[in-house]
Amino acid sequence: MTLLLQQLLNGFSLGAIYALIALGYTMVYGTLQLINFAHGEVYMMGAFAALYLAKVSGVADNPTIPGAIVVMLGAMAFCAVLGMTIERVAYRPLRNSSRLNMLITAIGVSLLLQNLGLLMFGALQDFPSLLPEARWTVSGVMVRSNDLVIFGVTATLMVVLTWIVERTQLGRAMRAVSHSRDAAALMGIPADRIVVATFAIGSVLAGAAAVLVAMDKHTIRPDMGMTFGLKAFVAAVLGGIGSVPGAVAGGLLLGLAETLVSGYVSSTFRDAIAFLLLILILLYKPSGLFGKHVPEKV
């Protein structure tokens, strides 16, 4: 029982992070039908931006709550700018070319950023505590302050995101553009600006996820976007790419599956489970848990 509770706690914590990153994949897919493979690298760059900020601002030497908030907001802003730049420089010129061209470009941008990261930051770097850390044992289950931070930040961001998507003109326009660019244009909605906003929001969430992971693991590396980003992408597909609630559900499902498998079966299968789930969902419900239509083949 204790083991189960522990695994569930760990699983939700991991799944929350997957969900944050998966949202970026799914939102961009929704408006542009593009799998933005560079999204994982935006997440990676966010972690290094946070490291730099923490060092420069002195938060690394003197962890406090306001300090951590400043670093997180800074990394989120950095990611927003990076995501919007990628859209402007790499994707927008291809707006009228084939989806295969866009996809190849996305992979290219991803590799470019990853190698840039390797060049600039080397293989691996330590990440300091941004907050005083603590852990408690509650009836046998170890609860870490970092878990609480992850839940708190993720829940807050989800509420804000839901509010934007469901209650604001921007959110309505995002949903309209994802249905039909032409019909949206007839409302006076500038689709390009909506696409930029989508990249910005997705990247902001990736920036937050990056800081949460870095705080938790205390190491960051230029290939973290590849490994973690790929899992988050799987989560988005599990939930149904293009669906916002689907990304959240897919993230949590994947996080839980991974921790339960490593807890009860073997941690060797931990990484395999993501791809096993992916294969299963593609076989039996290709549109994903919350997806409405089968995504076209690219």
Place this chain on the structure above:
Amino acid sequence: MSATLAVRGLSVFYGQMQALHGVDIDVPKGQITALLGANGAGKTTLLRTISGLNTPRSGSVRIDETELVGKPAHEVVSAGISQSPEGRQVFPNLTVRENLQLGAWIRKDKDGVRADMDRVVGLWPRLGERLAQRAGTLSGGEQQMLAIGRAMMSRPRILLLDEPSLGLAPVIVAGIFETIQAVNQEGTTVLLVEQNAHLALKIAHWGYVLETGAIQKRAPAAELLDDDAIRAAYLGG
């Protein structure tokens, strides 16, 4: 609230295929102009080009003195032209209220938007009863009402309507045409594309006949209603 639309020498191509051949049309301020034509004549192409969704190879589209050719579609709305497109194109996953709110995208006057939403609901109480319902679940007639209502939410000076009668029962169509006439009488200029020539000409002031991408005839609507050739071609004899 009103303006004059002038289309001059408009030529539009799809690849090698020319869909419009130097089309001239005047849509006088405050009136309803009907554009008739068979399937594939180029009616939708004309409306899409006016709205900036298609780019003409040559020609001009002016609202009062402002040239619209070259403007992206979303700016044409700000210039005062709004369209209820062919096939309605409501946003199926958004609610009726959200569809209407998006129709008001270019506006910042919240009170005015709310007043206009009340006006649309006043015209079509059936939409009012379904404000929280997803547009995709509406009947065809209700979707058409929503498409027109949504187009009115930007307070257009000129309203373009592409086959509002398409696929609807006669009694629904009659209601929709009455409303189009009412909206026009409140001051909005209308360009109405229709295959249902009889109904369109009855509420219109002017009529044009488009055939394979070229204007064949322009006359006061009443005159077209009495025209033998038009009767034979579009009014079922």
